[in-house]
Every structure is written in C-alpha cells, then in structure tokens.
Amino acid sequence: MAFNSSKVLANSNLAAKSNVKVLQTFPQKDLDAQGGRQKQADDSKVAKTESKSIVEQIKENIRYIFTSWGKIHDIVEKATDSEKLEIVGDKSIMNKLLSGGRSSIKNQILDLLVDSVSDVDTLIKFVDKRFGIKIGANWNVITRLFLIGQKEVPFGPEGVKGVYKVMLRLPEAHVKKLKALVTTGKDAGNSGLAMPYIGRIGIDYSENDMGRVETGAYTNVGDKMRGMNMFDTTLTHELGHLVDQNGRYSGQESFRKISGWKKHGIFKPQKIADEVINLVQNAIPSSFTKKEKELSREAAKFAVIGRIKNVEKTRSYLKLVYNKRFLKKDGKGEGDARVYSSLNDLAEKLKVSPLFTHLARANADRSPWYYENYSNVGPRQIHEGYPYRGWWSYDSSARSNKLSVYQFRDPGEEFAEIYATYHMTEKKGERLDSKRREWFESQNLHKM
Numbered sequence: 226m227a228f229n230s231s232k233v234l235a236n237s238n239l240a241a242k243s244n245v246k247v248l249q250t251f252p253q254k255d256l257d258a259q260g261g262r263q264k265q266a267d268d269s270k271v272a273k274t275e276s277k278s279i280v281e282q283i284k285e286n287i288r289y290i291f292t293s294w295g296k297i298h299d300i301v302e303k304a305t306d307s308e309k310l311e312i313v314g315d316k317s318i319m320n321k322l323l324s325g326g327r328s329s330i331k332n333q334i335l336d337l338l339v340d341s342v343s344d345v346d347t348l349i350k351f352v353d354k355r356f357g358i359k360i361g362a363n364w365n366v367i368t369r370l371f372l373i374g375q376k377e378v379p380f381g382p383e384g385v386k387g388v389y390k391v392m393l394r395l396p397e398a399h400v401k402k403l404k405a406l407v408t409t410g411k412d413a414g415n416s417g418l419a420m421p422y423i424g425r426i427g428i429d430y431s432e433n434d435m436g437r438v439e440t441g442a443y444t445n446v447g448d449k450m451r452g453m454n455m456f457d458t459t460l461t462h463e464l465g466h467l468v469d470q471n472g473r474y475s476g477q478e479s480f481r482k483i484s485g486w487k488k489h490g491i492f493k494p495q496k497i498a499d500e501v502i503n504l505v506q507n508a509i510p511s512s513f514t515k516k517e518k519e520l521s522r523e524a525a526k527f528a529v530i531g532r533i534k535n536v537e538k539t540r541s542y543l544k545l546v547y548n549k550r551f552l553k554k555d556g557k558g559e560g561d562a563r564v565y566s567s568l569n570d571l572a573e574k575l576k577v578s579p580l581f582t583h584l585a586r587a588n589a590d591r592s593p594w595y596y597e598n599y600s601n602v603g604p605r606q607i608h609e610g611y612p613y614r615g616w617w618s619y620d621s622s623a624r625s626n627k628l629s630v631y632q633f634r635d636p637g638e639e640f641a642e643i644y645a646t647y648h649m650t651e652k653k654g655e656r657l658d659s660k661r662r663e664w665f666e667s668q669n670l671h672k673m
C-alpha cells in the first residue's frame with residue numbers, strides 16, 4: 226500500500242519532483258552563492274561551523290512585517306530532504322509560514338515542504354492555508370451538523386497529504402468551492418457525500434489504504450475508471466458535485482445529449498408508469514384482457530407513487546385501484562367476494578409481469594444502475610435516480626462506453642464521474658472517450 230501511495234505522489238504535480246531536479250543540477254552552481262551548502266559537495270573540507278544552518282538562513286529573511294518570502298522560497302527550493310525536516314521542525318518558521326495572509330509564493334513554499342511534514346495538525350494547517358479548506362468537524366457548527374448520524378474518523382497524516390495532493394491537481398476556482406471536509410467512514414474512498422450549498426464534503430477514508438485502487442465497487446471489468454485510485458477519484462467526484470451545483474453543467478442540453486438523458490421527474494406518476502410500459506418490452510402481458518390492462522396501468526401509477534420495491538406488494542397497489550373503482554361511497558364494497566377473488570387473480574399475474582418486475586427493480590434503494598439491463602428493457606433504460614427525486618432514462622448504447630456503472634444513476638452522477646476521470650489521470654482526460662472529453666473541455670472545466 227505504501228508503494229502505491231508513493232506512486233500516486235510521484236505522478237502528481239509535486240514539490241518532490243522539482244526538488245530532484247534541483248539537486249541534480251546543483252553541483253553546477255556556485256556553492257558559495259547559495260549560502261554555504263557544503264552538504265552538496267563531494268567532501269566536507271569546508272568546516273561546518275563556517276556556514277549557517279538552513280533554519281538560520283531562513284530566519285534571516287523573516288521580519289515582523291517585510292518577510293522576504295521570495296528569498297525563503299529560493300532557500301527552500303534548494304534544500305535537501307533532511308534540511309526540509311529541519312525547516313518543518315522549527316516552530317517559529319512554521320508559525321510565520323502558517324499565519325498572516327496567503328500569497329502565491331507562500332503557496333509554493335508550502336508545496337515544497339508538505340511531503341516533509343508528518344504531524345497531522347500541521348498538515349491540517351497546511352491544507353487550510355494553501356486551499357482554505359477546513360479538515361475535521363471541530364471547526365464549526367455547520368460541519369458538525371453535516372455529520373449527524375455518522376461517526377467522524379479523524380484524519381491521519383497520509384489522508385491529509387492525500388487531500389493536499391488531489392487539490393493541487395484541480396483548477397483553483399473549483400477547489401475554492403470546498404470549505405470543509407470530514408471523514409465519515411473507514412472504507413478508503415468507497416463512498417462520499419457532497420453538500421454543494423454549504424461547500425462541504427464527507428468522505429470514507431482509511432489512513433493505511435490511501436493507495437487503494439478501484440476493483441469493482443463502482444465498475445465492471447473494462448470500465449474506464451477500473452484501477453484508478455479510490456480516495457483520489459471519490460474526493461474529486463464529490464468536488465465535481467460542488468462545481469456542478471444546481472446542475473450548472475449536468476443540466477445542460479449539450480451534456481444530456483451525450484448519454485441521451487431524459488428527465489421523467491416525480492410529479493406525474495401516471496406518465497412515469499406509461500413511460501415504463503412503453504420502454505419495457507411486453508410490460509403488460511398481451512394475454513391480459515382490455516379491462517385487466519387498464520387496471521394494471523393504473524396500479525402502476527400507484528406503485529410509482531408508493532415507490533414499490535418488492536413485487537409482493539403488487540396486490541396492495543392493485544387494491545387501491547379496486548377501491549377507487551368499485552368501492553361504494555359507504556365503503557361496503559370492501560367485502561365484495563366477487564371483486565376480491567378477481568383482484569387476487571390479477572395480482573398474482575401482475576406481480577410477475579415485466580411491468581411490475583421492472584417497477585420494483587428500478588427503485589433507487591435497489592441501485593438499479595449497477596445491474597441494468599436487468600429486465601426486459603429495450604433501447605432505453607429507465608429507473609428512479611435518488612429516492613423522491615425522480616425518474617430518469619438514458620440510451621442503453623451509452624453503457625458500451627462507460628466510465629463506471631455508477632455514472633448512470635443520474636446526469637449529476639455522470640458529470641461527477643467524468644470530472645473525476647478527467648482530472649485524476651496522469652495525462653488529463655486520457656481515459657475519456659472523445660465525445661465526453663471534448664464536451665468537458667468545451668466548458669473550460671479542464672483549465673487550471
């Protein structure tokens with residue numbers, strides 16, 4: 226796991242990379258001009274006492290008001306790994322760096338030092354200073370509200386570094402939308418939750434499993450997101466929801482066209498039922514009488530309203546239709562043996578019909594997008610996306626080019642998966658098909 230983790234670090238746009246370069250080119254430079262860095266020389270003929278330590282060099286540039294951050298940056302940029310440990314171990318330097326206003330030169334210094342920090346509280350301050358993101362629920366009331374009913378898992382150093390590195394790879398304007406981040410479980414990026422209106426994200430996380438890659442939690446074999454880092458992509462996916470607040474991107478017609486999304490909503494249950502009847506082949510068996518077909522269609526409306534999840538409930542929705550149609554106003558039709566024996570007969574046939582099998586299977590609580598095409602559906606899949614937030618359909622053919630199976634929950638989820646897939650590959654966008662990549666770039670979502 227540690228290996229994977231460091232691989233991820235090496236792939237990202239990190240300070241460590243440029244340090245290596247500096248060290249390699251250093252011997253060509255005038256050592257004296259760098260302030261006596263005899264550590265870089267072949268031997269240590271120059272007495273150590275003649276030179277100032279890296280900490281002293283930095284402190285010379287720290288002032289109450291006019292601190293020379295540019296000079297400090299140049300010193301830090303040339304520091305060895307062990308010198309960086311000295312720097313981050315010096316409280317007064319860290320206090321100065323982590324207090325006061327933000328600036329791009331200070332940001333660059335933070336980027337150079339973050340890998341050398343092992344203390345989690347200091348790392349949390351790094352993320353706050355660098356990106357304006359509060360980590361953990363102790364910071365304020367709104368974040369604590371976010372955690373109601375969930376247990377916070379305190380971040381460890383690897384987790385906070387992971388957050389830092391993901392944010393470095395994303396456009397600054399997008400990162401600014403995230404105000405606070407909490408952990409809600411231990412499953413290494415297995416799931417996350419975004420609250421765009423308050424700029425908060427909750428994410429599952431495991432300190433010892435930061436290198437975990439996707440092996441089937443969200444994908445089938447061959448999907449484009451298979452093998453990507455779980456924590457990085459889940460965090461980026463959730464940030465994608467913040468960027469997409471109010472469907473700013475996923476609500477666009479040009480986006481919905483790609484997978485053929487169509488909204489069926491929630492407020493017209495008979496229309497939704499009719500759409501299912503239309504899309505599911507032989508939804509109502511042709512052997513039904515005209516009367517039975519009518520009753521089935523109306524029962525389907527009640528099943529949509531009631532969010533049927535189990536076909537055994539078919540009878541209760543059919544009964545609502547019977548009650549409406551056959552009950553006398555005084556309620557005495559309830560005991561009518563003739564009506565109820567036919568109700569039972571029809572319920573038995575209806576519960577195994579493609580219509581009711583689909584209605585129950587398409588319930589959001591049963592995560593239908595993972596299993597589609599699971600019933601007799603033709604060229605379009607149809608299901609409920611989020612409980613009480615309505616039904617969606619999309620072109621079945623879109624699944625042949627999929628990033629993940631989760632992408633097909635609703636357009637907002639597809640956008641979030643595209644956002645994560647685009648930004649979390651070494652060469653950005655390389656895993657996306659040309660249609661989705663071109664759309665993404667046409668919206669300037671790739672610009673750093």
Ligand SMILES: [Zn+2]
Nearest residue numbers: 462466638641
């Ligand atoms: Zn999501």
